[in-house]
Amino acid sequence: MxxxxxxxxxxxxxxxxxxxxxxxxxxxxxxxxxxxxxxxxxxxxxxxxxxxxxxxxxxxxxxxxxxxxxxxxxxxxxxxxxxxxxxxxxxxxxxxxxxxxxxxxxxxxxxxxxxxxxxxxxxxxxxxxxxxxYPGPGFGIDGTRRLAQVEGRPVIGTIIKPSVGLALDEFAPLVRDLALAGLDFIKDDELNADGPYAPLAERVGVAMYEIERAADHTGRKAMYAFNITGDIDHMLRSHDLVRDAGGTCVMVNVNCVGLAAVAHLRRHCELPIHGHRAWFGAMARDPMLGMGFTAFQKFWRLAGVDHLHVGGYGSKFYESDEEVGRSIRDCLAPMFGGYRVMPAISSAQWAGSAMDIYSTTGTMDVVHLAGGGIIAHPGGTAAGVRSMQQGWEAAVAGVPLAEYAATRPELKAAIDKFGKR
Structure with missing residues (x-):
């Protein structure tokens, strides 16, 4: 070069x-x-x-x-x-x-x-x-860990579901339940931006009230990635709204707003930017057309995202586990001596997914997002969170999942429900 x-x-x-x-x-x-x-x-x-x-x-x-x-x-x-x-x-x-x-x-x-x-x-x-x-990520891995108060393990999170349509009186108890369950990270779905059923300005206020109230009980404040995708002026105003409400993260569908918009937001931003890659499949799914993730992620790291979606192991999407592992390593590889971003792993994830992720990448510097793997856990949301943590403990310790679950009922219940898919 x-x-x-x-x-x-x-x-x-x-x-x-x-x-x-x-x-x-x-x-x-x-x-x-x-x-x-x-x-x-x-x-x-x-x-x-x-x-x-x-x-x-x-x-x-x-x-x-x-x-x-x-x-x-x-x-x-x-x-x-x-x-x-x-x-x-x-x-x-x-x-x-x-x-x-x-x-x-x-x-x-x-x-x-x-x-x-x-x-x-x-x-x-x-x-x-x-x-x-381009200064690149403003927070990256270390800044995300500091704000989420997570060290020595992955950042464990989930996505608000249903993706769209929740009114504020339905949204509030869901956020309360997730925050009280001990989650590190909660995010809006990429489809849920500023709909009339739950306008962003009102959604931010409701979510932060529930998160702050839960923190009084748990001692930790969950990081919530609010989807501020929109025109540039809208994103800047929305970022300020989240910041002023005490929020610690914003989310953008990067392909949908473009490089210049993300770079402009980064210059303005005082919070980590969670980069969702919606539309990536249109440019990457055909192996003889478009752009591979290795090139793709370099654009967005320069533009300044702090987290970037990479797909999921055993997911519902088209990428193989090998491809997802390579994408994780791409995000963590130094660029200009730094610019590392936190890979966000999602889609059909559960506690057992940690075994494959860790065995193939050797890293805990990820945001591991599980929807049903947490919320649909037989023991409830808190048990789902604990099962995810236990899955990672087993993976890092090199202990077979079933053996580790023998004395951990939350992990055992997760295996019984999700491990036989």
Whole structure:
């Protein structure tokens, strides 16, 4: 990596040679177009053109992954579609340390090229100028732990369910029950922002009243991530509302508001930002299209989120446990010497999920979110919370779950209910 170029790694598929396809990407995303133009001098291309740095050939396939690609006119017979990883570098002075301009460059029109039947951004190497422009997470792992008053174990949390539709008189006792149960973290669902059935301004007041009252009994104040997703002005006002009410976290659907909005919120923010990745599947689910999580999370860490959703082990969603584990490690890997964010693990989680998470990642620096795994526990919400803590104790100690549960009824009940799914 150099201080004057961005290097992007792509998985591509093409009916052309890998070399030709890579050069087309480099031209399209820098100084080139479909035909030479008078101003495109050798000197300009040398200074502003993208470069193909390395090509790693992979397998070939008989059919294209995506529609709309066109083989070379000279091709005889059925085309073969070649796959490979190509590394292309872009001069930083083409766009400067700007996240929106970076996105336009490394993940812009290249997805529409006819020479490609598949293209996926895998990873990025970024110059230090981005760290100078974007301070990254304001709280990260250490700040989250401090505010949540949690050390030596994961932050255990849940999501308000039903996702939408709870009136304030239904919402209040649910928050009370969750806070009294000893949860570290509670969050709004990504669908619940500022609906008329429970406007955000009123919801914040109700939730913080219940959380503060519960803290008088438990000695600890649960962190609540209020969903402030909306226009920029709305998010800034909502952040201030949460802060002034004594709240300790805000949540944003990052893909839905965009990089510039999150970066602007980060500059204003005095609370941790919980980053929900709704819409991520649209760009990542097809393995030959879009953007992988390794590249994705770098954008949002720079923009300034403190937590970022990574999926869940044994979840209801499409990602494998291996992919989720890799995403957790991505979030925890240092970037510019820091910028670590806390992975948020959710979807069909329960006490037993801790065994796989810890055995494959070796970390407790996660927000582990369980909905039904806590709220639907046979012993009630408090027993559900305790079962989650016990599951992590077993995982860290290296003791089989059933053995650890023999003297812990909360964990035993969780295994009986959720372990046979």
């Amino acid at each position: 150099t201080d004057d170029r961005v290097v992007a790694a792509y998985l591509i598929e093409t009916p052309h040679s890998l070399e030709h396809a890579a050069e087309v990407i480099a031209g399209e995303q820098s100084s080139g177009t479909f035909v030479s133009v008078p101003g495109e001098t050798v000197e300009l291309k040398e200074r502003y053109g993208a470069r193909v740095e390395r090509i790693e050939p992979r397998e070939s396939v008989a059919a294209p992954s995506l529609p709309g690609s066109k083989p070379p006119r000279s091709a005889a017979g059925a085309p073969s579609y070649r796959r490979g990883i190509v590394h292309i570098s872009f001069p930083l002075h083409n766009f400067g340390p700007s996240l929106p301009a970076l996105m336009s460059t490394v993940a812009g029109n290249l997805y529409e090229l006819q020479e490609l039947s598949g293209v996926r951004l895998l990873d990025l190497e970024l110059p230090a100028a981005f760290a100078q422009r």
